Amino acid sequence: MPMMTMRLVRPAFLVDINEIAALKFVRMEKDAARIGACTRQCVVEHDEALAECVPLLRQALRWVGHSQTRNRGTVGGSLAHADPSAELPLAAQLLGAKVVLRSSKGARTLEAERFFTGPMSTSARPDECLEEIHWPVWREKHTGSAFTEIAIRHGDFAMVAAAAQVALDGDGRCTRAAFGLGGAAGTPLAFPKIAARLVGTKLDDPAIDAAAGDAAKECDPGNDLHATKEYRRHLARVLAARALREARDRARTQ
Numbered sequence: 001m002p003m004m005t006m007r008l009v010r011p012a013f014l015v016d017i018n019e020i021a022a023l024k025f026v027r028m029e030k031d032a033a034r035i036g037a038c039t040r041q042c043v044v045e046h047d048e049a050l051a052e053c054v055p056l057l058r059q060a061l062r063w064v065g066h067s068q069t070r071n072r073g074t075v076g077g078s079l080a081h082a083d084p085s086a087e088l089p090l091a092a093q094l095l096g097a098k099v100v101l102r103s104s105k106g107a108r109t110l111e112a113e114r115f116f117t118g119p120m121s122t123s124a125r126p127d128e129c130l131e132e133i134h135w136p137v138w139r140e141k142h143t144g145s146a147f148t149e150i151a152i153r154h155g156d157f158a159m160v161a162a163a164a165q166v167a168l169d170g171d172g173r174c175t176r177a178a179f180g181l182g183g184a185a186g187t188p189l190a191f192p193k194i195a196a197r198l199v200g201t202k203l204d205d206p207a208i209d210a211a212a213g214d215a216a217k218e219c220d221p222g223n224d225l226h227a228t229k230e231y232r233r234h235l236a237r238v239l240a241a242r243a244l245r246e247a248r249d250r251a252r253t254q
């Protein structure tokens, strides 16, 4: 629907897949939460077990449009739409979610990194349907995550969005870190190499600021009516640091 509203596509046929019950489910497994592609965003937002195991999903969804749009929008629709500013694709990218694509020839599983190929573009083939998404569950006791963004109005697509998830050991030292940016390039970005440099540190503010600064240098934002690329790069640095700090503070209280 968004693509047609923006006059980006004029399909000859529309197939409504909303009634396919097999595409609507939430299943918890040991290392991943599996979500069917047609599961409504509001179902994911209000699922307490999911909020426990993949808290970033609820945190991200609170920024997606309004409750009315989340009542209709699906998880798979958001990923397949692949807006580089959208919240769920960013969460998928930084967590390393896996998408299952199915055609009449069989199924294949792709990491989010290989799924998003550009603005509104994915590597799904024309005969493939997105069937389900596997969201990794971090089992570390002291884990925290956070999502933040700047938009013109709440509910608009983000000018820039940032998300982070970190795990700490009993001494408060980082054992695992992931963070990413949306609206800062043609696809959502994750920074695994920069995040790896945070492992072993106490995630103090200078370490976080350095990581956020390095990530902002790596992103490739565009100019448009809403913001210049310089302003977006500035937001990328500020918001990445904010998300990492919030994630760290939550992990410390677990």
Ligand SMILES: Cc1cc2nc3c(=O)[nH]c(=O)nc-3n(C[C@H](O)[C@H](O)[C@H](O)COP(=O)(O)OP(=O)(O)OC[C@H]3O[C@@H](n4cnc5c(N)ncnc54)[C@H](O)[C@@H]3O)c2cc1C
Residues within 6 Å of the ligand: 001, 002, 003, 017, 037, 038, 063, 064, 065, 066, 069, 070, 072, 073, 074, 075, 076, 077, 078, 080, 081, 085, 086, 087, 088, 124, 128, 129, 130, 131, 155, 156, 157, 158
């Ligand atoms: C007013 C408004 C505000 C919004 N604000 C935000 C926002 O702030 N952030 C945000 O992230 N989103 C936002 N959205 C988008 C919304 O959350 C939905 O994600 C989006 O509209 C897609 O809706 P849908 O799930 O019904 O998918 P559709 O519109 O049905 O499909 C979207 C695209 O994905 C393809 N597709 C859908 N499902 C599959 C599948 N299973 N397999 C393969 N291809 C598939 C379709 O062919 C189409 O190309 C907003 C939408 C509106 C109307």
